[in-house]
Amino acid sequence: MPRKIERRSWAEPYKMKMVELLKMTTRPQRVKAMREAGYNTFLLNSEDVYIDLLTDSGTNAMSDMQWSAFMTGDESYSGSKSYFKMEKAIKQYYGYKYVVPTHQGRGAENLLSQILIKKGDIVPGNMYFTTTRLHQELAGGTFVDIIIDEAHDPLSEHPFKGNVDLNKLEAVVKKHGAAKIPYVCIATNVNMAGGQPISLDNLKQLRKYTQEHGIKIIHDMTRVAENAYFIQQREPGYANKSVKDIVLEICSLTDGATMSAKKDALVNIGGFLATNDDFVYEEARNLVVVYEGMTTYGGLAGRDMEAIAVGIKESVDDNHQAARVGQVEYLGQRMMEFGVPIVKPIGGHGIFVDAKAFLPHLSQDQFPAQTLASEIYMDSGVRTMERGIVSAGRKPNGEHYYPNLELVRFTIPRRVYTQAHMDVVAESTAMVFDRRKKIKGMKMVYEPKYLRFFQARFEKL
Numbered sequence: 124m125p126r127k128i129e130r131r132s133w134a135e136p137y138k139m140k141m142v143e144l145l146k147m148t149t150r151p152q153r154v155k156a157m158r159e160a161g162y163n164t165f166l167l168n169s170e171d172v173y174i175d176l177l178t179d180s181g182t183n184a185m186s187d188m189q190w191s192a193f194m195t196g197d198e199s200y201s202g203s204k205s206y207f208k209m210e211k212a213i214k215q216y217y218g219y220k221y222v223v224p225t226h227q228g229r230g231a232e233n234l235l236s237q238i239l240i241k242k243g244d245i246v247p248g249n250m251y252f253t254t255t256r257l258h259q260e261l262a263g264g265t266f267v268d269i270i271i272d273e274a275h276d277p278l279s280e281h282p283f284k285g286n287v288d289l290n291k292l293e294a295v296v297k298k299h300g301a302a303k304i305p306y307v308c309i310a311t312n313v314n315m316a317g318g319q320p321i322s323l324d325n326l327k328q329l330r331k332y333t334q335e336h337g338i339k340i341i342h343d344m345t346r347v348a349e350n351a352y353f354i355q356q357r358e359p360g361y362a363n364k365s366v367k368d369i370v371l372e373i374c375s376l377t378d379g380a381t382m383s384a385k386k387d388a389l390v391n392i393g394g395f396l397a398t399n400d401d402f403v404y405e406e407a408r409n410l411v412v413v414y415e416g417m418t419t420y421g422g423l424a425g426r427d428m429e430a431i432a433v434g435i436k437e438s439v440d441d442n443h444q445a446a447r448v449g450q451v452e453y454l455g456q457r458m459m460e461f462g463v464p465i466v467k468p469i470g471g472h473g474i475f476v477d478a479k480a481f482l483p484h485l486s487q488d489q490f491p492a493q494t495l496a497s498e499i500y501m502d503s504g505v506r507t508m509e510r511g512i513v514s515a516g517r518k519p520n521g522e523h524y525y526p527n528l529e530l531v532r533f534t535i536p537r538r539v540y541t542q543a544h545m546d547v548v549a550e551s552t553a554m555v556f557d558r559r560k561k562i563k564g565m566k567m568v569y570e571p572k573y574l575r576f577f578q579a580r581f582e583k584l
């Protein structure tokens with residue numbers, strides 16, 4: 124009997140024109156490399172990595188259209204025509220009024236935090252992000268998490284784990300007063316929750332509430348198109364709307380945005396601050412020349428801005444997102460078939476393995492996610508990263524943050540790897556899972572002051 128097809132597979136809406144050859148390594152080579160890197164996958168040489176799922180940031184494959192635009196970059200110091208193309212794309216696809224380019228997302232976060240946050244301010248947000256929170260803190264603010272409880276529960280199958288709990292926000296407003304809240308920071312497809320979307324219904328309620336209290340919404344729009352795709356797939360009333368239209372609707376409910384173009388926008392470097400506010404725009408134009416560069420390049424080459432302009436357009440294409448999110452879904456399904464505990468629902472930019480459930484015999488002080496990431500690398504050359512206690516860092520008083528989620532992130536670069544690569548990743552994780560009881564934890568032997576996950580070093584216990 125021929126097998127019956129139950130479902131048509133996702134597949135890429137593109138084909139390959141160029142390939143990059145990879146170095147294949149042996150286990151002894153990888154064990155040595157991992158030890159030399161202090162068991163921190165960030166410190167590995169990428170040459171020693173076979174499948175690199177460290178991040179989806181700046182690791183995207185550009186299209187032929189982007190590369191051809193790249194060649195037309197106008198590298199003038201001021202008034203570059205490439206800037207105007209990027210500005211036009213941002214206005215057209217995101218709808219914001221003013222644009223200030225920055226070298227990447229954190230450049231925009233720095234400008235925005237300095238402009239809007241005063242010492243003693245409170246910045247509520249739907250879960251923290253590493254650089255975002257740090258810039259808020261450096262500007263004198265305190266981040267308060269107002270995401271729904273389900274987001275902290277790797278087992279909850281809530282379809283919109285990026286949603287804000289309005290009761291939590293209300294409690295913050297009551298406690299501190301709206302005047303102490305310069306804005307609410309809303310991330311689309313919340314990175315730290317596992318690439319989980321916020322619904323338009325929730326965002327509309329938030330908009331109503333914040334308008335009543337005179338509070339702005341700033342949009343961390345790094346993965347807005349992926350969020351829009353989930354809204355199209357899951358939110359009642361949006362099945363027939365395009366990703367493009369949903370992206371515009373999301374942006375229209377916010378007052379400004381910081382963007383890391385290295386994610387959604389399909390480039391290798393770049394970012395911007397966008398705003399509808401004359402004051403923020405004026406201040407940002409003043410500050411950008413201090414930290415980034417002229418207002419028409421902000422730390423970017425003209426060719427980067429050309430590639431961003433084309434990448435934004437490609438990113439809001441329905442077929443692109445179906446394949447993008449479809450590939451992540453495929454890897455997640457394979458992991459689940461092997462019994463590997465992952466965060467559900469499967470998110471937009473990667474698979475998040477629950478290291479607490481994977482290595483229940485390790486305490487959080489023994490860095491289970493850091494340990495697991497190093498084991499997977501040694502098994503197969505697949506590079507993942509920690510998103511747990513190491514990433515969470517320390518509180519201003521010096522104690523560790525102990526996040527509920529202790530995850531290993533398998534982030535999928537856009538348009539880079541094939542389905543067979545995904546099979547290798549799932550099979551390797553399954554093999555480590557089979558011998559999980561024998562895996563020992565680690566201790567931290569070097570800890571940098573800021574964003575320690577990038578450079579911390581460990582030793583096996």
Ligand SMILES: *Cc1c(COP(=O)(O)O)cnc(C)c1O
Nearest residue numbers: 227228229252254314343345383
């Ligand atoms: C990557 C990222 C940032 C920071 O952007 P960079 O380009 O890395 O500086 C901010 N917020 C979120 C949600 C991100 O994923």
